[in-house]
Amino acid sequence: MSSKSERATQVLVEQIDAPIASYFTSCVHCGMCADACLFYNETGDPRYTPIYKLKPMRKVWQQEFTLMGRLMKMLGLSKPITDEELKEWETLVYDGCTLCGKCSTVCPMGNDLVYMLRKMREGMVAAGYAPDGLKGAMTRAINLGSPMGVTLKTLQAQITRTEKETGLTIPIDVKGAEYMLLLSSAEIAQFYEIIGAAARIFKQAGVSWTLCSEAFEGTNTGIQIGASDLAAELIERIVAGAEKLKVKAVISPECGHAYTALRWEGPNLIGRPYPFKVIHILELLEELRLQGKLKTKGMEEQRLTFHDPCQLVRRGGVIDPPRNLLKQVASNFVEMTEHGMHNWCCGGGGGVSANERAHPLKAKVFDVKKRQLDELSVTTIVTACSNCRNMLDEGLEDHNMDIEVVSLTETIAEHLDES
């Protein structure tokens, strides 16, 4: 065994907890998880079966945690994992998995496969087996504060632009504000209109909020590549910013993985609970709606649908708010056959969008989304994740489909009754 595969083994052993040991124990190799995976479905390649993607981790579990496995290892009948194996699995685990979690909803044994895949990536990256594209994004996130290299300067330029366009002051570094808003790099770089949209909604509803110059980026490449230490560092920056400004809550932006990172993984990554609340922007809008503070007028009349960001909906639990909000401003809202918990991923989650090597595969698995959309013949897709937006735009363009992709928050803002 080389030092690399030894390192992977060591980290994988550390990752195996009671749930994972129980999951591997329970697996009867029925193959039902394959049908939930967009990569298996769209390519027909059985290597994309979720449980198969976990094979090296399963091997480590067998050899280190089970009697049969130890025996086989002693007798030389089962060999330790090798570098070649890890190299092969790098493409299965990163290029061929968006951490969408659909597999976790179908296993008859109840196995939470994506929980295992997320932990398996810890072992892969610790041994150096991760895609260069994702490694680059990770380095930029740590060194520059953004996986796309977006800096405070860029944000400041977009703030100035927004202030000119809306006539509103965009609060930054306001101590004692109730909420601190985070953004994703893609929002700052490409979809800056979201800043104005949030500002107008918050003004109407009387929400006290601020941006933070030291913590404005909410995405987390660490949880995608599987480096908990780096993921924790990114979370610590946000915690420090929120503590400095003494806000009561941090608003997670329209980005799926940012939500999972901040809301569900964050406190566990840094090893302590937050002194503030984390709320997704859609959850906040839903609260405002229920309090009657979200007044809108007029309706979108074109046929439109909602694309569920996996980390927000299936893995995050924010299922109803986007639908309730959308219904307030859209009269012709139709659901895809498989939606909510059962939605198909856009194909670019889990770091796939940052991994150029995976892009041809990503384009292929978009076919499932295309079929879903063809069934509906909508003219607009509303979603709540800037990464999904980019992935949908690319996929639609590839197929010459004339469908507009928009943000839910922006859609709400367009219908704001400011009179």
Next chain:
Amino acid sequence: MSEVELLNWLRSTGLHISIAIFVIGLVFRVVQNLLIGADKNLAAPRGSKMGPGLATIVRRSFFHPHMTYRGYFTLIAGYLFHLGFLITLFFLSQHIILFESILGFGWPALPPAVIDVTAILGIAALIAVLIHRLIDPVLKQISDYQDYLAWVLTMFPLATGFLLMHPMGASYSVVLSLHILSFELLIIAIPFTKLSHMLSIFISRWYNGAMAGYKGIKQ
């Protein structure tokens, strides 16, 4: 050891040893998994763990609307096999006499004609899942030696039991010895193979449901 002595040993001491290994081994396996522990979740909960955990134990037993042919085949063949096997195991009069001698109480048996049906059902379903495993590309990709070992170990007691009820010329006591021996091998193997899913399935489903419940994910 004569044929009769062997049979008697298998029926008493052999059986007791295998049951002990089965029960202790299986409980040990599951407890050992649990003892690895998991970090306390420090994220603020949105929902509870217990209710959704228990609900998931029940819910994952059902068909769900987005299943493909593989799902339907697996669940239907799986259910038929488990039903056939368990009814045969627990409701054949000869088996009940044995249970009574161990537990001190018995229950009414099903008529042999019914047991014939359940045994054949079990055997047929088992053959169907083996064929499926051998031809389905996904199953071929993910199967390992344990999947086939478990199949042989499960098939043997069913087949020998069927032979006992429908003698085809072989010596009764030899077939009976083989039947008991194969059953004992099966239950001894359970704690050491994927067959331990018979207990760990509840733990796995609970963990999955509890984690989702904690996050307030409505299923």
